[in-house]
Structure formats: C-alpha cells, structure tokens
Amino acid sequence: MPVTMYGIKNCDTIKKARAWLEARGVSFAFHDYKSAGIDEPRLRAWAAELGWEKVLNRAGTTFRQLPDAAKAGLDAEKAVALMLEQPSMIKRPVLDLGDRRLVGFDAQIWAAAIAGKGGRLSVCSQS
Numbered sequence: 001m002p003v004t005m006y007g008i009k010n011c012d013t014i015k016k017a018r019a020w021l022e023a024r025g026v027s028f029a030f031h032d033y034k035s036a037g038i039d040e041p042r043l044r045a046w047a048a049e050l051g052w053e054k055v056l057n058r059a060g061t062t063f064r065q066l067p068d069a070a071k072a073g074l075d076a077e078k079a080v081a082l083m084l085e086q087p088s089m090i091k092r093p094v095l096d097l098g099d100r101r102l103v104g105f106d107a108q109i110w111a112a113a114i115a116g117k118g119g120r121l122s123v124c125s126q127s
C-alpha cells in the first residue's frame with residue numbers, strides 16, 4: 001500500500017515522524033506542502049474526511065499571527081482558503097495510507113494503522 005507523508009521538511013514533528021517510519025522500515029513518499037503547495041481538491045477532501053477543525057493548525061505561529069478579523073467566523077470554507085493561502089497552517093504531518101488519513105504524529109495510532117495493514121506498506125512516487 002503506497003504511503004505519503006505531507007508536511008514541512010524543517011518541522012520537528014515531521015523529523016520525528018520520518019525517523020519513526022524509517023526505524024520501522026516503512027517506505028513512504030514525502031510531500032513538502034510549504035515548497036510544493038497543496039492542491040485544493042486534496043485539502044477539501046481532508047477537511048471533509050477528518051474535519052477542518054482537525055486539519056487546521058491553530059496552535060502554530062502562522063495562525064496565531066493572523067489578524068483577529070481573519071480568525072473570526074471560521075468555517076470550513078474560510079479555513080480551507082486560509083490553508084491554501086498559507087500551507088504552514090495545515091496540521092502536520094498528514095499521513096496518507098491510501099484508504100485513510102492520519103493527522104498529527106502519535107506513535108501508538110500509527111503503529112496500529114501499520115499493523116492493520118499487515119505491516120506491509122510500500123513506497124509511492126515522490127511528490
């Protein structure tokens with residue numbers, strides 16, 4: 001099953017998640033949405049599947065530095081527009097397992113997801 005991890009290469013959480021996957025022999029592609037961007041249909045699909053509230057990183061500096069007016073009245077449409085404009089507002093990592101996505105790094109949840117795949121996850125092409 002192809003796996004892609006989405007994030008920002010210099011993020012500490014991404015570094016931990018990458019090391020965790022590599023230590024377990026899980027092959028994956030990495031998509032840096034800060035340099036490569038993120039396409040709107042994919043981001044909208046994540047927001048629909050996971051909830052925009054979970055995908056939007058409100059704890060990050062980029063979101064916190066927004067003017068109050070930009071943060072007011074957040075809904076799915078406004079949140080997606082903000083994340084498209086500034087992808088660093090997308091919570092990271094997003095791990096795409098093919099049949100579902102995981103947001104944020106949690107070793108126990110990731111281990112269960114890999115075990116659920118029979119531990120056989122393989123690489124997909126680089127983005």
